[in-house]
Amino acid sequence: MVSKQAPNAVQAAAEGHEHTHGARQRKVVMEVKGITKTYQMGSYQLQVLRGVDLTFDDDDFFAIMGPSGSGKSTLLHLLGLLDVPTSGSVKIDGREASKLSEDELARLRGEKIGFVFQFFHLIPTLSATENVQLPMIFLGVPEEERRKRASELLTMVGLGSRMEHKPSELSGGERQRVAIARALANRPTMLLADEPTGNLDSKSGAEIMKLFIDLHEKKHITMIMVTHDPNIAKYAHKIIRIKDGVIQSIDKT
């Protein structure tokens, strides 16, 4: 279970599910071991991830960086339980994902994981508040509670006065903030973001990062974001560098 050396807290975290780190008791929220992903392209196999081991604590804030095509989105989708690895283990809250049924997995994903995409992926025909309520409908949250929570979340991301706007009636930065509010709808323990600022100007990007830092510090949400931008990556506490489907390094920022 333990790696050969323990060069950093990530590796040290692999040693046990509960461990002390400074004053606060930290908890492993997700652990992946030896995950590979291979796409079959006709007669040709494309190996995109080649054995990735990572451990995420409830207090972690990671950026994932690497060249285009290195497997960042593929990895993030596996961490978000949006896809399954070709081999290897994905454990969330100590539960092996491959042992869960489709329904159990969907429920776990809905409860534990918030996902933010580069191109927002909002439903264009729904208002901001309806978009945020969608994941709650899926988990059966009663309507009154849904409205209340959506209103609180949109207010938190600074969109209290834009609740009834459709995505086309919002700026890029505002759309991404709706998407973040939606990702937080079911109070996830982890927020995964794939180039969340990739489609935004630097000012809107900085606002999104301020929000992420707040979520991490005040709500102790584990943050994992993919970015190409060193100015965005520096907001994270550690940077995972990936190349050709292999983790090259994990360094503190």
Ligand SMILES: Nc1ncnc2c1ncn2[C@@H]1O[C@H](COP(=O)(O)OP(=O)(O)OP(=O)(O)O)[C@@H](O)[C@H]1O
């Ligand atoms: N569904 C798929 N079928 C086949 N090949 C795929 C599929 N998804 C991704 N790939 C390939 O896997 C490799 C890694 O893709 P991935 O999207 O993870 O890269 P990335 O690091 O996120 O790149 P970028 O920075 O451009 O977003 C790419 O070469 C891509 O062409």
Ligand SMILES: [Mg+2]
């Ligand atoms: Mg990508």
